[in-house]
Amino acid sequence: MTEQNLKNNPIKNLLSNIDWFWVTAxxxxxxxxxxxxxLISYAKFHNPVIPYLITGLAYILTGMILGHYSSGHTIKEAALVGMIIPIVGMILTRLYEVQSQLTELSVFQILLLIVGGILLTQLGGWIGEEMEGFNQPTKFIQWHWIIVASVVGFMLNCFILFFVSLFFYKLIPIALFLALSVIASGIVAGYKSPGNTELECGIAGTVTILFNYLFLKFGLDIEIPVFVLLIALIGGGIFGLFGGWVGEKIQQKEELKQKELES
Incomplete structure (x- = not known):
């Protein structure tokens, strides 16, 4: 196919620019x-909301791994992965006659699952790309780093509580893990982002608390007193700010060491 024909065919042009190795991986x-x-979440938790949440976060994590470790921009590849995974999952469950909710979905639900997989994995791919730290700092608030830190903080908290609850369900210090996840996400964002992003990490800490509140209220039907929520939102902002400050300090030390090696 000539170069002119390739340009005139947008579909083939798009497919030719896709890194199929990273799609496969x-x-x-x-x-x-x-x-x-x-498998673990469905076996452990009877409330279907938790497996749905863990599945969605796993899609995002898959995209993050792909976006961060692949060379170049691979957001398109992440979207393809998000489309392929549910299709392959449905084929495998039907092929091996595994009892699963995937075999009971309507056509509309299957389409929603595929679209959701594409969007979540693409979001993860974008976050992974951002965490490579190639973008230049913006003049005002760096909203993309607020999104990155908020999603990472929410994911960390959910996964930590998920794995800890497998063994110590009645002894979980939820507030402690929530604070640690906000600090950790602030450190990651502060370290990976260009420029100073302590403020963005502080805002992200508050947003992370809000995400957790919405999940508890609408997902698990747990009521949180307004006073407790306000304290948690303020604490999330402070912990996020602290994490961002720590991340910036680590970044500055590494930059100083790099300059000393180059001089």
């Missing part, structure tokens, strides 16, 4: 990761 990693987490 991302699909394999995603199937293993999502498969394990789904």
């Amino acid at each position: 991302g699909t394999v990693v995603g199937l293993i990761l999502i498969g394990i987490l789904v």
Whole structure:
């Protein structure tokens, strides 16, 4: 095919620019990761909301791994992975006659599952790309780093509580893990982002608390007193700010060491 014909065919042009190695690698990693987490969550928790949440976060994590470790921009590849994984999952469950909710979905639900997989994995791919730290700092608030830190903080908290609850369900210090996840996400964002992003990490800490509140209220039907919520929102902002400050300090030390090595 000539170069002119390739330009005139947008579909073939798009497919020719896709790194199929990372599509394959991302699909394999995603199937293993999502498969394990789904099996564990459905076996452990009777409330279907928790397996749904863990599955969605696993899609995002798959995209993050793909976006961060692949060379170049691979957001398109992450979207393809998000489309392929649910299709392969449905084929495998039907092929091996596994009892699963995937075999009971309507056509509309299957389409929603595929679209959701694409969007979540693409979000993860974008976050992974951002965490490579190539973008230049913006003049005002860096909203993309607020999104990154908020999603990472929410994911960390959910996964920590998920794995800890497998062994110590009645002894979980939820507030402690929530604070640690906000601090950790602030450190990651502060370290990976260009420029100073302590303020963004503080805002993200508050947003992370809000995400957790919405999940508890609408997902698990747990009521949180307004006073407790306000204290948690303020605490999330402070912990996020602290994490961002720590991340910036680590970044500055590494930059100083790099300059000393170059001089």
